[in-house]
Amino acid sequence: MLGKLTRWLRILGYDVAYFRNMEDRKLLAIARLEGRILLTKDRALAVSGKESAYYVKADTLPEQLLELKQAFGLSFSLPPRCPFCNETLKEIPPEEARKSLPLFVALSFTTFRRCPSCQRTFWPGTHWQRIRRLCQEFLGESTSFVQEDLNSR
Numbered sequence: 001m002l003g004k005l006t007r008w009l010r011i012l013g014y015d016v017a018y019f020r021n022m023e024d025r026k027l028l029a030i031a032r033l034e035g036r037i038l039l040t041k042d043r044a045l046a047v048s049g050k051e052s053a054y055y056v057k058a059d060t061l062p063e064q065l066l067e068l069k070q071a072f073g074l075s076f077s078l079p080p081r082c083p084f085c086n087e088t089l090k091e092i093p094p095e096e097a098r099k100s101l102p103l104f105v106a107l108s109f110t111t112f113r114r115c116p117s118c119q120r121t122f123w124p125g126t127h128w129q130r131i132r133r134l135c136q137e138f139l140g141e142s143t144s145f146v147q148e149d150l151n152s153r
């Protein structure tokens with residue numbers, strides 16, 4: 001249910017594990033064992049998890065990000081992670097990225113990152129720009145991680 005929030009938190013650089021159809025008890029055990037906070041839309045689960053769980057009140061992504069910023073003080077300076085695998089993306093030389101990308105993309109960007117797990121290549125395209133806009137509009141960030149991090153070269 002929080003899959004979209006998960007992907008965006010990873011893009012913002014947060015180490016986020018995601019499970020579907022797992023028993024509440026197991027979820028809480030993993031959270032405690034790995035020092036994570038269980039984010040959930042299940043209020044009863046959040047209550048039973050005490051300090052290891054957090055009930056996400058907001059329903060839309062921008063509101064959820066704002067809520068988490070207020071609750072946990074999200075930072076926007078972490079290196080981005082793969083939204084699918086949760087691995088920290090590695091910067092790769094443009095020549096290498098260009099081998100596998102459409103010409104338009106290859107010529108329009110200079111910074112590329114690759115996921116060491118799924119090998120997907122990322123660049124500061126429309127997805128990142130959407131995130132930057134969201135950060136600016138909803139989170140009051142005047143400089144975003146996109147500028148600092150992905151456009152830094």
Ligand SMILES: [Zn+2]
Nearest residue numbers: 082085115118
């Ligand atoms: Zn990946």
